[in-house]
Amino acid sequence: MPVDLEALSKAYALQMKTAQPPGTGVGKDMSGGPILMVFISLSMPEATLKRLVSQAARAKASLLIRGLLNGSLRDTVARTQALLAGQSVAFQIDPQAFERYAITQVPSFVLVREGADSTPCGDGGRGSCAPPNDYVRLAGDVSLDYALGHIQHRTPRFSKDAGAFIQRLKG
Template sequence: LLIFISLSMPQPTLQRLIDQAARAQASIVLRGFANGSLRTTVAQVQRLIGDRQVAVQIDPQAFDRYAVNRVPAFVLVRDGARPVACAGGSCAPAEGYLRTSGDVSLDYALEYMRRWAPGFGPAADTFLKRIRG
């Protein structure tokens, strides 16, 4: 489960998503460095995360791979899905993932994915159980 964000998003939204990512054991994905600086990015991420255990990655290619063009975006990747070659490098096959976006909570996004694509229901349920404890 990947949550695509930007550090320029409102702080309450970022805090909510970081908290839910920690509980769900999801990864946070950033496109690049804040103000072009690794140091600034690390400082901002550390302030957001605090003492929570959250995986954060800077991966501009993931934005292309999953066709993410606005944040926050939520991507649920099917186990075993392998990228395929495409014009920009590598893309995820359409049947290998679900994507939704909008200023919603992670559990809302997962509920939506589960309703929209029942085949992803078991994976969505796994993350929902983690969020809800």
């Protein structure tokens, strides 16, 4: 299956206009609010991936993968195009975000507070290098709404932010 790079480029440009930036960028979205990231692998079950893509699009969350599928940009682009199926959702290959938030299991959900420190990880070591008060992380094969509900009820300092993303999912 040939990869339409022009279509991919146009979809990426649209994403950047409508979705949040990744977790290792400026540390907040364009409106100054919190960031929601969903860490996935393209080898996860298809049903799980489709559910998370749909929910991330509605919530304006970013989907992140660690690296290339089969070590191939072409395979990664083809798989991503098929998975996103025209949905407007931020999608990025970002191994530094996996390091920054100590992601060892997918799916993982990370909610980063507004104004969080965005200093890049410098030492390349294992484990989180983001300040622990700047984010909350949850891992497991659950839906995005379940993850946000869990965060809202179990982590009071992130309750308002999680609630805002829950409202986007419902809307």
